[in-house]
Amino acid sequence: MGYIRSEARGQQSLFPVSLEELVPGDHFCRVIDAFVSRLNFHDLGFERAEAAETGRPGYDPRDLLKLYLYGYLQQVRSPRRLQAECKRNVEVMWLLGRLAPDHKSIAEFRRLHREAVMEAGAELVRVARKALGDPPSLNVVADRGYSNGAGGGL
Numbered sequence: 001m002g003y004i005r006s007e008a009r010g011q012q013s014l015f016p017v018s019l020e021e022l023v024p025g026d027h028f029c030r031v032i033d034a035f036v037s038r039l040n041f042h043d044l045g046f047e048r049a050e051a052a053e054t055g056r057p058g059y060d061p062r063d064l065l066k067l068y069l070y071g072y073l074q075q076v077r078s079p080r081r082l083q084a085e086c087k088r089n090v091e092v093m094w095l096l097g098r099l100a101p102d103h104k105s106i107a108e109f110r111r112l113h114r115e116a117v118m119e120a121g122a123e124l125v126r127v128a129r130k131a132l133g134d135p136p137s138l139n140v141v142a143d144r145g146y147s148n149g150a151g152g153g154l
Contacts (some may be wrong), residue, residue: 032073033108035123036066039062039123041062044085044119064105064109067085067106070085071085079107079110081105083103086100
């Protein structure tokens with residue numbers, strides 16, 4: 001009896017058809033996506049909450065915030081590691097619609113929006129605790145001070 005064989009790397013396939021099929025309906029990426037879509041970015045203090053009329057288009061701060069929230073919940077904080085996750089992690093591909101910002105854009109976003117990102121992270125923890133009690137994946141975030149707005153590791 002032989003081993004289970006893998007597909008040939010050059011084999012073309014129609015499965016899966018979309019990223020939507022790879023991310024379960026109850027996955028926390030969907031929670032992050034819904035949470036960020038309801039935030040008021042002007043009130044939180046995000047720059048470029050509206051796209052500029054001139055110059056090279058930048059990344060939507062909503063997308064970069066989704067990336068940061070995902071990273072902090074997964075304990076991935078380095079901009080270079082977040083950049084790598086965008087190219088290899090199906091969950092992040094789904095969350096960002098296959099955007100892959102470079103590490104400098106990611107780091108600059110964090111530098112410019114430190115307070116706003118902390119406030120959004122604290123609000124996500126409050127919402128999750130209210131809905132779910134005290135889920136283990138949020139304990140790391142809360143232990144770093146996000147639940148009280150202190151900011152911890154941002």
